[in-house]
Amino acid sequence: MRTVPATTKQRTSFACSECGHESPKWLGRCPGCAAWNTFIEHAPLPRTRSANGPPATAAAVELAHLPGEDQTRLPSGLPEFDRVLGGGIVPGSLVLVGGDPGIGKSTLLLQVAAAVANGRGVLYVSGEESAAQLKLRCARLGLSGGGLFALPETSLDLAFRQAEQLKPSLLVVDSIQTIYAEGAAQAPGSIAQLRQCTMDLMRWSKTTGIPVFIVGHVTKDGDIAGPRLLEHIVDVVLYLEGERFSSYRLLRGVKNRFGSIDEVGVFEMTGKGMCEVANPSEAFIAERAGDAIGSAIVPTLEGSRPLLVEVQALTSPTVTPAPRRTANGLDASRLILVSAVLSRRVGLPLASQDVIASVVGGLRVREPAADLALALAIASSHRDRPIPGDLVALGEVGLSGELRSVSQLDRRLAEAERLGFKRCIVPGAPVRRQEPRSLMTLLPAATLREAIKLGLP
Secondary structure, three states: OOOOOOOOOOOOEEEEOOOOOEEOOOOOEOOOOOOEOOEEEEOOOOOOHHHHOOOOOOOOOOHHHOOOOOOOOEOOOOHHHHHHHOOOEOOOOEEEEEEOOOOOHHHHHHHHHHHHOOOOOEEEEEOOOOHHHHHHHHHHHOOOOOOEEEEOOOEHHHHHHHHHHHOOOEEEEEOOOOOEOOOOOOOOOOHHHHHHHHHHHHHHHHHHOOOEEEEEOEOOOOOEOOHHHHOOOOOEEEEEEOOOOOOEEEEEEEEEOOOOOOOEEEEEEEOOEEEEOOOHHHHHOOOOOOOOOOEEEEEEEEOOEEEEEEEEEEEEEOOOOOOOEEEEOEOHHHHHHHHHHHHHHHOOOOOOEEEEEEEOOOOOEOOHHHHHHHHHHHHHHHHOOOOOOOEEEOOEEOOOOEEEOOOOHHHHHHHHHHOOOOEEEEEHHHHHHHOOOOOOEEEEEOEHHHHHHHHOO
């Protein structure tokens, strides 16, 4: 009996449009981001020569015979931007810049492009704005636009052809969700297009040695759309953070193959674009009242930079059966922890109180060193007594009410001393072990109860 060969059916897969999670079948709820009805069917990309393997001319190179000198980095014109990148723009690097809509991503990259274009030439591929709109933005920012070539195009192949003619020193793609490649038979912004366009840009930047900046939209959870898809391909991932109604912006590195991710750049959004903040600590506490109730100052570390930030807290009798714990700029779990320790170990009756905590200036403090300042602010609000204006506090609060040491104490104290603070409440252990070199009066406290007695005498 003669059998008829079965026709081969092209397999398709499903990917979440929010986070990029892939599945061989359709799912109602994404297991990666818990979003509903976000899975979209897409066909696999056609296998190209680059997908099958490296070109035949590629050969292995012994690392010992390669020159060990550092690559000459390209200055961006913004020292705060260069700080986050690790010293400047690396030739042939692929940098992804993400952030909330309206946070200032395009404005920042347009300023960088205009600064680099001075005498070098930069190609700005915009899939969202026309050349006339970019010209108006340059005029508003006070940029001449000399050497800056705008290409309002969504085809990546046409952008590559234009780049081959111009030979720019920098390529900017705004945004990656609006660009499409001819090889991926999907709509722009789909998972297949994001993967194909990012891989093509990566290969082009490595081949030509021209750095590429791409703008990425974020999801409702604050992550770049398709994070597993893009962040593993690019060399550098930068996030522009900040509250939309605050003028301050923080540029934070999440991934950097050419430097540290511990650096952060501080900018202020003005009518002239992104302006660098030379003294962030002074700017964040400039409007603080000396006798404010429920306010404490903590020297935090943003990367390797010490910053003084103001932590505010407000306690109020609750009108609901369960008291609320609301945090803005702080980790909500740390607020719950500190409130519980204050109730259990110190004896503050917070079980019937709503506790609201916030960091002034739209900043986000993630490190546990701010626990003590948060606890002092809550105690100050509950007792309706101010914390002395010349006092700062730092330390991690444990579940037993003990204070634990923090890292780089000397740098934090030096920043506080430079801004005129005279005293600092610190955990008792690091004072005996490290002996910080500072002229400030150190007030060691072993427990949270002792720290509150020192901060609220």
